[in-house]
Amino acid sequence: MKATVKGRYEVDKSVATATLAVHAGDARLKTSFTDATFASGPSLEGLVLSVEKPGAFIVDYNVPNKATTLTPSDDLRSPFLEPIDRIFVAFPDQDVRFQFMNSFKAVDKTVNLTYTHARAANRTALDGSLVFDPANKVSMNYAFGSGNCKVKYWYAHGELRRLVLEPCYDVSKNAWDFALTRKFEGGDSLKATYQTTTKNLGLEWNRDSKDSSFKISASFNLAEQQKYPKLVAESTWNYEI
Numbered sequence: 001m002k003a004t005v006k007g008r009y010e011v012d013k014s015v016a017t018a019t020l021a022v023h024a025g026d027a028r029l030k031t032s033f034t035d036a037t038f039a040s041g042p043s044l045e046g047l048v049l050s051v052e053k054p055g056a057f058i059v060d061y062n063v064p065n066k067a068t069t070l071t072p073s074d075d076l077r078s079p080f081l082e083p084i085d086r087i088f089v090a091f092p093d094q095d096v097r098f099q100f101m102n103s104f105k106a107v108d109k110t111v112n113l114t115y116t117h118a119r120a121a122n123r124t125a126l127d128g129s130l131v132f133d134p135a136n137k138v139s140m141n142y143a144f145g146s147g148n149c150k151v152k153y154w155y156a157h158g159e160l161r162r163l164v165l166e167p168c169y170d171v172s173k174n175a176w177d178f179a180l181t182r183k184f185e186g187g188d189s190l191k192a193t194y195q196t197t198t199k200n201l202g203l204e205w206n207r208d209s210k211d212s213s214f215k216i217s218a219s220f221n222l223a224e225q226q227k228y229p230k231l232v233a234e235s236t237w238n239y240e241i
Helices: none
Strands: 002-010 014-024 027-034 048-053 057-062 096-106 109-118 123-133 136-144 149-157 163-170 175-183 188-195 200-208 212-221 230-240
Antiparallel strands (some): 002 230, 057 096, 109 123, 200 212
């Protein structure tokens, strides 16, 4: 059994989550809960039950005992996440979220497809990526219903591919987002992001090790006269039970 504990700390609030995973053949059974589950005594608030087969499917069942708050989002993913990354969005009471993944070869190139549907919010998205070589990749996200579409190019520079450039074009907004990541020896990385529509500039430092990771991020809204950064610290610990 594997356990993962995550903490997110902001100036005005903090959130803790924990996940327990058990292997059942090729599949994994997961239970996730937050600090809200035990804040006022044991409850179902923040409890999520999952079954997944890596590279094939994920089914999440959100079983709160009252309505949760919908996370603001234009679609089901960030433009800077990989197409097959696991995505979780909190929806109202007893939401079921399905995700199906598949990979295949086309003209000797790897194509990855991910279909995601959240039942309660009636949101459906399709993610796809085409891997030209280890240093070049194009990905796309399309949200059915809203018609939002984003196209991202991923380029890793150098022999060790430690400098990564990710321009992303939002078709519906006719706008660009950019991300630049510099990786270092030992698991450290520094990332800068800029969103042209909101004029948000983000800086992120991340340290990864075998059993833990730590991240500090700061974001600035360049459109505001007083540019005070929003600071967030996140930590993750992995345990074998």
